[in-house]
Amino acid sequence: MYSNDNDLRLLLVDDERMSADMLLGMFAGESDATLRCVHDPDSAIAAALDFKPTVMLVDLRMPGVDGLDLIHRLRDHPATAAVPLLMLSTEVDPHVKAAGFAAGAADYLVKWPDRVELTARVRAHSNACLVARERDRAAAALADSRTALLRRTEQLAHAQAALHEAQKMEAIGQLAGTVAHDVNNILHIINGHLQLMRIENPDERARRRIDAATDGVRRGTQLTTQLLATARGNSRTSESIDLGAFLRGIDGTVFNPAGAMPPCALDLASTPSCASLDPIELQKVLAELVKNAREATSGGGAVTLVLDSEQVAPRTAQVPAGSYARIRVVDTGAGMAPDVQRRAFEPFFTTKSGVQGAGLGLALAAGFVRKHHGHIDLESRAGHGTCVTLRFPLQAG
Numbered sequence: 001m002y003s004n005d006n007d008l009r010l011l012l013v014d015d016e017r018m019s020a021d022m023l024l025g026m027f028a029g030e031s032d033a034t035l036r037c038v039h040d041p042d043s044a045i046a047a048a049l050d051f052k053p054t055v056m057l058v059d060l061r062m063p064g065v066d067g068l069d070l071i072h073r074l075r076d077h078p079a080t081a082a083v084p085l086l087m088l089s090t091e092v093d094p095h096v097k098a099a100g101f102a103a104g105a106a107d108y109l110v111k112w113p114d115r116v117e118l119t120a121r122v123r124a125h126s127n128a129c130l131v132a133r134e135r136d137r138a139a140a141a142l143a144d145s146r147t148a149l150l151r152r153t154e155q156l157a158h159a160q161a162a163l164h165e166a167q168k169m170e171a172i173g174q175l176a177g178t179v180a181h182d183v184n185n186i187l188h189i190i191n192g193h194l195q196l197m198r199i200e201n202p203d204e205r206a207r208r209r210i211d212a213a214t215d216g217v218r219r220g221t222q223l224t225t226q227l228l229a230t231a232r233g234n235s236r237t238s239e240s241i242d243l244g245a246f247l248r249g250i251d252g253t254v255f256n257p258a259g260a261m262p263p264c265a266l267d268l269a270s271t272p273s274c275a276s277l278d279p280i281e282l283q284k285v286l287a288e289l290v291k292n293a294r295e296a297t298s299g300g301g302a303v304t305l306v307l308d309s310e311q312v313a314p315r316t317a318q319v320p321a322g323s324y325a326r327i328r329v330v331d332t333g334a335g336m337a338p339d340v341q342r343r344a345f346e347p348f349f350t351t352k353s354g355v356q357g358a359g360l361g362l363a364l365a366a367g368f369v370r371k372h373h374g375h376i377d378l379e380s381r382a383g384h385g386t387c388v389t390l391r392f393p394l395q396a397g
């Protein structure tokens with residue numbers, strides 16, 4: 001056996017030791033060929049598994065073995081099924097040759113052909129085997145890259161949908177901001193005149209009317225202020241905050257005003273989570289989310305505000321990889337139907353009737369998170385509850 005590790009790898013299955021010597025002699029000048037000889041046909045498959053031939057020569061007449069049966073076995077085994085198999089025999093009967101081809105042989109050589117012819121035939125079949133292997137490898141690589149391409153196309157479609165959604169929100173937010181600004185100016189004028197009327201009008205009934213109108217103006221101003229905050233994200237005074245300490249330090253009435261049910265429980269991780277945020281706006285946003293959660297649990301359920309940190313791995317669906325401080329407002333209330341969930345972040349989208357809801361709480365939260373380079377998402381199931389998650393880039397504490 002030659003020890004060169006070249007492309008042509010010939011496995012001979014023949015009980016006659018002389019055949020091996022003949023073959024070794026014939027391939028003596030072929031420096032790129034490696035040969036292995038197996039004398040026991042039953043060990044042919046084991047040898048093929050180990051040797052990985054590119055072509056096999058099988059003797060048709062061996063004691064105690066039906067050559068055609070051996071060819072069938074070699075054709076059926078995955079280790080040898082695709083390796084070209086050349087029969088070697090002293091038989092010249094065309095019927096024997098035909099039976100060999102029918103069994104799956106690729107060629108038939110009558111012992112012994114001329115050296116030039118034998119090496120040329122063996123090489124041609126070996127090359128065909130190598131080309132087929134290369135083709136199979138390329139096909140597998142193509143299938144892999146097609147799968148990768150499909151995955152990337154899907155990711156791109158998701159990213160485009162998210163971008164479209166973000167642009168829509170931005171546009172609505174900006175429009176709302178412009179309108180809110182103008183309406184605010186008008187409300188200031190009305191308020192000024194109402195105050196003057198109040199001073200100039202001592203009549204009690206008229207004063208009551210003026211007070212009612214002033215209250216309406218106050219509610220309108222609240223709304224426009226909220227709208228402006230939504231549009232701008234209000235990141236005036238960002239500072240590094242240890243969120244655990246911050247949330248513990250907030251006056252209890254922010255999350256649990258008098259009479260509000262159910263109480264909002266705090267579940268704060270003991271490890272510090274620091275982020276650069278505007279604390280006043282953060283408090284407002286969390287109060288809005290707790291308000292939503294509490295409204296959703298009016299028929300029963302619990303509300304919890306959870307703080308911890310999260311390491312988001314690369315290739316996670318929607319959140320860019322990184323370390324985040326994570327605040328979750330979790331409730332076990334009414335939850336949202338899928339169509340509500342889809343639109344929940346849209347400014348002015350509300351399912352609450354009358355003056356109860358302006359549809360700005362979640363839009364405000366989304367604007368705030370965007371301005372602080374964070375991420376917001378919500379998971380909800382109708383009848384089971386909702387979890388709104390805010391993530392902010394974690395700072396070294």
Ligand SMILES: Nc1ncnc2c1ncn2[C@@H]1O[C@H](COP(=O)(O)OP(=O)(O)OP(=O)(O)O)[C@@H](O)[C@H]1O
Nearest residue numbers: 292293296335344350351357358359360361362386
């Ligand atoms: N925790 C929650 N559980 C169930 N539905 C919710 C929850 N949070 C928000 N929603 C749904 O999303 C909608 C939009 O919420 P958002 O806070 O933006 O506005 P709103 O609560 O309707 O009004 P506003 O907050 O301005 O008073 C709500 O009307 C409600 O249908």
Ligand SMILES: [Mg+2]
Nearest residue numbers: 288292361362
């Ligand atoms: Mg709300």
